[in-house]
Amino acid sequence: MTVYNGHSVSAIVTCAGKGTRFGSNKLLVELGGMTVLERTVRAVAQPFIDELIVTISAENEETYRRILIDEAQLPVTLVIGGEERHLSAKKGLKATSGDIILVHDGVRPFVTEKLIREVLDAAIANGAAMLGTPSTVQVKLVGDDGFIEGSLDRSHSWLGQTPQAFRRKLLKKSYKRAxxxxxxxxxxDADLVHEFMGVPARILLGDVNNIKITTPQDLGTARLIVDHLIATEEDA
Structure with missing residues (x-):
């Protein structure tokens, strides 16, 4: 087992979503000759990650197994997830043994080793950590009746990203209580750990390229990022 700064590390990549806002399975869309699914998992499969769990839906098990294990030969374990994201991650957690747990969205294919290391270091130091970027837009609070109740202070508003990382005990207890x-x-998961364990996550500056592919418009941005990355590699 690899030891990262004195800790064993397990990663969970959440891929059990249905992609209803996208209209199809965005994890199977190709970016630069590779599916979003494979690109994300490859990005997280760093040498210092001891275990890599991918939570999936039952109907995609055969396809994801073929892509990740049979063809790409990535060192992953597939776990059937649940209806809610935290239920899927809870099932993924059961398949891990690390004392630091990294959780990452399957539709964020551009995470880097640097970002992963920074989140892990902060989680080791603070118990919980995540990435984010300061908000550049005015975020409104809207009631159930459709009327604005107020605005968040832009200087204190951040847009959350993954990966997020936690000490195992904190994450396990928060899932159980949820x-x-x-x-x-x-x-x-950062909200869960804060709400149920009273431990706020340390937020670190993420990256504008670490986008979450949720809409067809996001896919267009992702293609531009891939083209840039490929061009940079060719020039190197």
Whole structure:
């Protein structure tokens, strides 16, 4: 087992979503001759990651196994996820043994080794850490009735990214407590750890290229990023 700064590290890549906003399975879209799925998992499969778990939906198991294991021969374990994101990650956590857990969105294919290391270092030091970028837009708080209730202070508003990383005990207990309360809000693991364990995540500056492919417009941006990366590699 590899030891990273005195800790064993397990990574969970969440790929069990249905992609309803995109209209199709965005993980199977090709970017630069490689699916989003494979590109993301390859990016996370760093030498200092001891275990790499990919949470998937049952209907995609055969296809994802072929792409990641049979063809790409990546060192991953596939785990059937749940209906909610935190339920999928909880199942993925059961398949790990590391004392630091890294969680990353399967549709963020441009994460780098540098970003992963920075999040891991901060999680080791603070218990919980994540990436983000300062908001450049005005974020409004809107009530259920459709009326604006206020605005978030832009100087304190960040747009969250993954990966996020946590001490295993914090993440495990937060999942357990979330399940007991029938937690159903759309959220991320940093919110769960803060809400159920009282531990706020240290936020680090992410990267503008570390986008989440959610809409067809995001895919257009992703293609531009891939073209730039390929051109840079060819010039090197």
């Amino acid at each position: 399940v007991k309360t029938d937690y159903q809000r759309v959220s991320d």
